[in-house]
Amino acid sequence: MRIALGISYLGTAYQGWQSQPSGRTVQDRLERALAEFSTQPVSTLCAGRTDAGVHGLMQVVHFDTPLRREPFSWVRGTNRFLPADIAVQWAQAVPDTFHARASALARRYAYVVLESPVRPSLEAGRVGWVFRPLDDAAMRAAAVHLHGEHDFSSFRASECQALSPVKDLRRIEITRRGAYWRFDFEASAFLHHMIRNIMGCLLQVGQGLQAPDWLREVREARSRDAAAPTFAADGLYFLGPRYEPHWGLPERSAAYDWLP
Incomplete structure (x- = not known):
């Protein structure tokens, strides 16, 4: 069985x-x-x-x-x-x-980032970290350039084994609770390091180092050299896949209520 x-x-x-x-x-x-x-x-x-x-x-x-x-x-x-x-x-x-x-119809990830002048301690390894303030509106404006089906070669690791760089990025949602930011991603599938490379770019925009429209330029370049450095893995969580309801499988676990 x-x-x-x-x-x-x-x-x-x-x-x-x-x-x-x-x-x-x-x-x-x-x-x-x-x-x-x-x-x-x-x-x-x-x-x-x-x-x-x-x-x-x-x-x-x-x-x-x-x-x-x-x-x-x-x-x-x-x-x-x-x-x-x-x-x-x-x-x-x-x-x-x-x-x-x-x-699987889609995969879901969340990235949790601490915005603080001081590095994480209790949550070390469980959150990413930036020490500069982040601009919510700028990151949301930048994320719009990634929605939909695109060639994500600019966000693809060199060792990625995917047959095609074209993916359908269906959702990027940005929320905040106190000093912690949460970035939710859902797509048909993801390339190797795709989310970590997107995060590196979004945080460049959020810290005012790049304008929101820069993310469109990065996407259209279809070159890894055009994007920001890969962000740390510490705050990245695989939330799981989505399946058709007829399989009858759970869509969440108790840990969903723990994650900020």
């Missing part, structure tokens, strides 16, 4: 999601825990790979297994073998036609 899992993790200690020879990735730790619980090798496929230091509120994976267990058993049994910074949030049997990556 095919099982889908919702996974949350703090990415600080890991070399990203995807399995590496070092074994220090979220996928490696998850698959080892699943193997311990099920007493057989388990191979997972995820909805969206995340970089080193990026956190996950609800990564979705699927795997095939001959074992039949109740959903709560997959949750509690697997979590028994996982470290404290990774946890299975839910489990659900799905049809064989479900695919965690191919069935």
Whole structure:
């Protein structure tokens, strides 16, 4: 049978999601825990790979297994073998036609940034940081130039393996709570480092170092050299994919209520 899992993790200690020879990735730790619980090798496929230091509120994976267990058993049994910074949030049997990556209609991310003269301490690794004041109106005006379907080559890492740089960026929402800014992104899919490179540009505009229309020039240049440096991964959270309702999968986890 095919099982889908919702996974949350703090990415600080890991070399990203995807399995590496070092074994220090979220996928490696998850698959080892699943193997311990099920007493057989388990191979997972995820909805969206995340970089080193990026956190996950609800990564979705699927795997095939001959074992039949109740959903709560997959949750509690697997979590028994996982470290404290990774946890299975839910489990659900799905049809064989479900695919965690191919069935996703969109992916969602949030970036949390602290605006403060002093660097973060308690929230170190969990937020990005700028020490200059940010201009809300300027960043919103700049974000408009990225909405819709575009060639995002200017925001693409050189090692990106995507077949096409054209993506449909459906939403950029900017909100603030006290000293903390939150940037929400939703797109059909994202290129490698795409959000971190967009964030670098938005923050240049927000700090008054570039005009809002500069972001249109960057996009149209279709060159990574035209954009700002890649922003830190610390405050980036993968909120999870969106699926058609008929799959019956959760769209959020408890961690959504914790994130600013």
